[in-house]
Amino acid sequence: MGSEQEQKQVILKNYVEGVPTEYDLLLVKDAPVPTLQGQGEGAFLVKNLYLSCDPYMRGRMRDFHGSYIPPFRPGQVIEGFGVARVIESENPDFKPGDIVSGFTGWEEYSLIQPTGNSQLRKIYPDRDGIPPSYYLGLLGMPGFTAYAGFYEVCSPKHGDTVLVSAASGAVGQLVGQLAKLYGCYVVDLLKNKLGFDDAFNYKEEPDLDAALKRYFPQGIDIYFDNVGGAMLDAALPNMRIHGRVAICGMVSQNSLSSPQAVHNLFNLISKRVRMQGFLQSDFLHLFPHFLDDIISYYKQGKIVYVEDMNEGLQSASAAFAGLFSGKNVGKQVICVAKE
């Protein structure tokens, strides 16, 4: 810790209307570094290494208290998933040097209270042979979203045709790879890097319906939807009989006070399509299986994971805003400190 006892912090300026911009978050450089003095047993200090930018965080930037998670407070440091190193501890379960993952502040150093909601757990990147930041994506909430969504919601079958939207994102890239490993035919954006079968960029396609008919002449068995709106509307008439649509994220709708219309739901009937919204938190009993499976796949070289890494807290606000314009290619992470 610096001798000045000051640190950088990212705070919410005010509640956000519409699509977040980098000006909704403010970097302060003179926030106090927390100390353990007077904190009592169980508290510990961490040095934040990596912070995760996730679209769900937009939901905490409005004055709405009915959600499963409370809103951020304007003027206060925001929080999210992070990977950190314990540097001082009054907690017997967390020793200096331990690497942890869970909720932490967007700041250099965070005070973790045993009564808080940080849900920090120890992780072992060296033992697992996994880059620490991957615990925010591949082995974190986004990866688990892909895992639970694909296996538990999409009801995949060998040979199914699979469309993944936002396949460059934190969730989509793993969905596509899991589908390939399952023996599905997968189309989206990242053909060369991730080995999918075909690819197109939905933002550059003037006629989504024609593109889908070109890439899926026999129709789509599984659409893993990360964006909603026009892409969902285009997918519906191209679903095959008994197709499945997993509704996940809808990042394109997240910020809109008047969400984009979907017109083609009547296709659900003639094609007998099942459309299922889900949250990974309903499947937490599968988390240990997820870790085992994905670590094993990764070590065998069967899956890769693409990160979009920004350096330093000063880059955090732009990185977060970039999620909503589709700027990131790969899981958006902020590196706070290199070790």
Place this chain on the structure above:
Amino acid sequence: MGSEQEQKQVILKNYVEGVPTEYDLLLVKDAPVPTLQGQGEGAFLVKNLYLSCDPYMRGRMRDFHGSYIPPFRPGQVIEGFGVARVIESENPDFKPGDIVSGFTGWEEYSLIQPTGNSQLRKIYPDRDGIPPSYYLGLLGMPGFTAYAGFYEVCSPKHGDTVLVSAASGAVGQLVGQLAKLYGCYVVDLLKNKLGFDDAFNYKEEPDLDAALKRYFPQGIDIYFDNVGGAMLDAALPNMRIHGRVAICGMVSQNSLSSPQAVHNLFNLISKRVRMQGFLQSDFLHLFPHFLDDIISYYKQGKIVYVEDMNEGLQSASAAFAGLFSGKNVGKQVICVAKE
């Protein structure tokens, strides 16, 4: 048969654009009565007793050949589900006097070819103690749609809150009653007649969201959607966690070249709602169970069935068009001949 050998027929004037009106169907009075002469073995003649008006028939009134059932031909008699009596037969399986149900023409007398697509089966209204016309509704395709949709698609649980739209229709009225028998709390239109728990008329509600919040303060577990559009959009934010939406019919969307928009699909995620389109034809293995169950319920007085019966083929075109303005209360049937 009349000595003039002429009969009434309802023919399609031309392919229909938009919402069907009574002028899309034409009554002709001098169509020839078919005879068995020269038809060979297996053919038989029926006298039509009751004809069924069903919204799916709209789909056969356009020049589209990609459906599971071919379009009607302009200038030709239309067909649909009917109940008829065999009057002459060269078919050992169907004897004069037998009552049959299946596809028949909108005319007084129909020639049934053994190679045709009529799917006629013998029915036994006297033995079963069921009015013959009920084989078009309660014991026909609409009743089976309700049965398969409620038990197989909605995943009902005792105590679930259930919203049924178009609960005055051929399908909805049975869904609501099956849900009541299952121990659900059911809201819709036909409170007094069918014993549901509460009721409102969605066409008369200025604020559907407020109405739903009033009737379902704890939210909706099951929405059996027969209309789509605005009612579906209003239901989505009022679904409970892990709610189910069965998508059936969408009669309000059937005729629209540009279907109404649905904006609230993002609620599928936070509430983890499953939305499932279905066709009764995927569940035909359950048809014998359906007949047993429903005949038994009916005989025990546990369910009732409301018909909207029009008299005579001359009333057929208006009766059919009335389906699309919600004019019918109960299953719309045309009585062609009283016996």
